[in-house]
Amino acid sequence: MSTSSFVKKLASNDRPTRDAALEALRKFLSSKSTKSMSLLDMEKLWKGLYFSMWFCDRPKAQERLAENLGSLYSQVILKDDFAKFVEAFWSIMIKEWPSIDQWRIDKYYLLIRRVVRHNFQFMQSTEWDSEILQKWLDVMNRTVLSGDKSVPVALPYHLCDIWVEELERVLFEDLKDLQSELDELSKEDEDYITKYSELLKRKVEIASEAPITELISPFTRLNKEALLKTLREKCKEDVLDDERLKDWGSVEGDEEEEEEEDDDDEDASEEEWTGF
Template sequence: MGPRVPLPPEIQLAQRLAGNEQVTRDRAVKRLRKYIVARTQRAAGGFTHDELLKVWKGLFYCMWMQDKALLQEELGRTISQLIHAFQTTEAQHLFLQTFWQTMNREWTGIDRLRLDKFYMLMRMVLNESLKALKMQGWEERQAERLLELLTTEILHPDSQAPSGVKSHFLEIFLEELSKVGAAELTADQNLKFIEPFCTIAAQTKDSLVLHNITRGVFETIVEQAPFAIEDLMSELEAPEEEEGTSEDEREEDVPSKEPRRGSLHGAAPDTSEEPAGDGEDSVGPVLQFDYEAVASRLFAAASQQDTPSQNRKRLYKVIRKLQDLAEGLFPEDDVPEKACRNLQEDRRERKTKKRLPKSALQNKAGKGGEEDSCADLSSGAERMARRQGSGAERAGPQEQPGGPAGRGARKRRRRRRPRAGARAKVTDCQDLRMRRRQPPRSGK
């Protein structure tokens, strides 16, 4: 036998990443990071598309074999941060491209119990890819390349992405973008990030993709508009308050040691310790948008001649909401509690009236109404009984036209067969007639 040919390092790492023992998998992940850094530092180095597909095959089954939620989260963070080990932007994009291709290929084989950790892995990889873009200063060219990559591999009609991958990506994209860049991105930059979704929503023939884009991107922007405006106003008011405050005002704000009247044990409740963002109404960081510009861009995409009618109808509803926001009209105004309660009670009463039958509604009219209705019903029943009784007495002695006294009886009488005695009488008469006709014989 000849000497054994050594396997390529990518295949060796993939085999160790998919090993049965956790210690072997952890060591393989650390070696993979060092290998990526060493190989991408060289000018002539870098990975090919097939090599990274093999690496992601091993990383996929490394995540597959991992149990326990905390360890899964730690491993997902480690895998997603491998993008920062690549030294060039082209290598990073190739790493992301092969990741989404691997998820599209392996998605149908994931069982129900392992879906959550791969949902988490997709979220973490998207978050780290946006962080890598943030490190580059949100450069427009790099942002366009990233959006083109995501659109081609996930949302394009020719892509092999399953519906689960598309739906989850559309659900988390705006959320992860707001986590990474809400403090830095401007309204014009945010418009660039959602432009691909405008085009796809107008041209797609998949109703599920249209629904997810409308719900996960555009309607989310509409719902977060009050919080975005509130954040913008607070940012504008912050420098004015800092300039207007003086030392005397700060001294006045110091709480006095004397207890306030009406407070429990003479001390006022301290609410300053509660963070402002921990309430129920807080939604975290929110992106800023120029709603008029978003409506114009969406209208330009939806008004094309080749746009399907159902897409145009759905997008026009969103455009109206965005135009209302641009004019300062919010779609959901706060309703007072009393008015809300009255509306709910009226709706409940209407529903109960619709569900009740007519007899139950008549029973609710009152006791007097019940007695009158019962008397009317009893008198009506008696009248019907009398009519039926009189009709029965009249019809009793009479026979029906089809009975024995009718025409049918006459026909049956005509068709009766003669009796045996009658037949005998007829034959006797015929014999007598024959005898009379015969001449008498001579006595010769």
């Protein structure tokens, strides 16, 4: 395969040319030929895919293209190439992000959301294979969630915004019907508590089979080590303290912190009291 020819076709202004190139790319990535590809080759491919999104103007077309590109991870790429393909994506996004104007920024946020979703879907399809998961975490920790100054802060910020939401979508895909039934009820309905309890029980069971602590570990690290205070706080507020994680039984509540706060309050009261 000539990587340069794919790049030119994927970045073409002509939609049929881009669509044909994307279909050819799907066939290529699902073949064993990718074993000869280096990280640089995959970065060149993602550069082409990046520009295919750049030239996509209509909202519905953008959503369709973002979904198609994201699905390369869950439906096409081989297991051995998964981590390398993830790294290629983030390498290009980090390099190109400063050049994205305000009129195109939303479509790239959408693309990132879809890529994260399909990353989760792929790893779930492997039953969260530990080797694949660790390689993926290594890539995330070295690239977009490294906390390095070279990474535009908007990228980890966006991941904080979407991480738990996309994880929830993927983990509980099979519970959509039950969730829809619950959404149609008001809290005053007799069946509400029963259905809510059933749904929550199912979620806890499913979540217990997923390595959620590891999946949020990059944010745990950033919460402690990120140079920017605002990023440390955002990791805690939008990911680590998300109530959904507590509902699933994936993280413990802050009982110890609350107890310490109570003790501090009591100490402060004793110091301020001026009776007798």
